Amino acid sequence: MAPPTIPAPDGASANALLVRDLTVRYGRKPPVINQLTLKPVLPGVVTALLGPNGCGKSTLLRALAGLVPALGQVWLGGQDFGALAPAQRARECAYLPQSLPPPIHLQVLEAVMVARRAGSTLSAGEAMAQSLAMLEKLGIGALAGCWLDELSGGQRQLVGLAQALVRQPRMLLLDEPLSALDLRHQVAVMEAVRAETAARTMVTLIVMHDLNIALQRADDGIYLKKGALVAQGPLCSVTTPAVLEEVYGVRSSVHLPEGGRPHIMVEGVA
Ligand SMILES: Nc1ncnc2c1ncn2[C@@H]1O[C@H](COP(=O)(O)OP(=O)(O)OP(=O)(O)O)[C@@H](O)[C@H]1O
Numbered sequence: 001m002a003p004p005t006i007p008a009p010d011g012a013s014a015n016a017l018l019v020r021d022l023t024v025r026y027g028r029k030p031p032v033i034n035q036l037t038l039k040p041v042l043p044g045v046v047t048a049l050l051g052p053n054g055c056g057k058s059t060l061l062r063a064l065a066g067l068v069p070a071l072g073q074v075w076l077g078g079q080d081f082g083a084l085a086p087a088q089r090a091r092e093c094a095y096l097p098q099s100l101p102p103p104i105h106l107q108v109l110e111a112v113m114v115a116r117r118a119g120s121t122l123s124a125g126e127a128m129a130q131s132l133a134m135l136e137k138l139g140i141g142a143l144a145g146c147w148l149d150e151l152s153g154g155q156r157q158l159v160g161l162a163q164a165l166v167r168q169p170r171m172l173l174l175d176e177p178l179s180a181l182d183l184r185h186q187v188a189v190m191e192a193v194r195a196e197t198a199a200r201t202m203v204t205l206i207v208m209h210d211l212n213i214a215l216q217r218a219d220d221g222i223y224l225k226k227g228a229l230v231a232q233g234p235l236c237s238v239t240t241p242a243v244l245e246e247v248y249g250v251r252s253s254v255h256l257p258e259g260g261r262p263h264i265m266v267e268g269v270a
Pocket of ligand 1: 059
């Protein structure tokens with residue numbers, strides 16, 4: 001089947017994620033996502049997936065990862081992603097769920113190495129070097145020898161992220177990866193994700209609730225409401241008081257410091 005014809009910016013479509021007419025429902029309930037069509041989600045930049053509780057952000061990520069059945073078309077890098085065998089899809093797409101990785105009795109370095117070696121022919125030595133480097137990038141090199149089941153929630157979240165990043169997927173889907181992290185680790189994670197996304201020209205979608213962190217650290221944004229697209233584009237351009245009122249039902253103002261990125265002041269419920 002030919003890729004869906006969604007207009008892409010010049011030269012951007014080759015590795016982009018294309019989503020067309022995506023419908024996802026749980027059981028017999030009405031669809032959570034109903035015929036969603038996105039503009040191309042570009043590779044090499046971080047795209048924040050935003051919207052109120054229950055609007056379908058996690059469902060969209062799970063559908064893209066092939067973890068819930070969906071109707072419609074999902075293409076990645078010119079390939080019909082929905083038609084790939086599950087093993088190949090798992091190699092090309094790393095998905096980090098909202099829930100923490102299970103606290104199994106494994107050392108952190110081993111756990112990251114297992115993720116790196118899954119489905120690859122990499123030697124143990126090379127996998128160890130890459131795994132250690134990834135732990136360092138996320139600021140948790142000191143945890144390499146610790147047991148996973150003795151870590152805090154935030155530390156486990158960081159290890160889950162290291163496992164996702166070290167696999168070098170073509171598409172990285174992160175569901176609220178900052179939720180359990182302190183400020184320093186939030187910044188370290190977003191910097192590492194940005195650097196890996198750019199270096200590997202990955203498609204990276206991150207569910208976020210903190211709009212100001214998104215505005216500082218993400219490039220593009222997708223605003224959803226009730227499973228439908230409200231706005232998509234460069235995050236600093238699409239984040240307007242009108243969009244925030246429509247999506248979240250709040251009154252807000254956008255402040256633009258000289259030479260900086262905008263930040264949002266929420267003034268109240270609309
Ligand atoms: N496994 C499931 N079975 C049935 N309904 C589900 C299931 N998972 C999610 N839903 C429903 O789908 C809707 C969207 O949920 P989803 O988790 O995708 O939202 P979300 O935008 O990620 O929310 P949040 O920001 O609160 O995490 C909700 O109404 C939820 O109740």
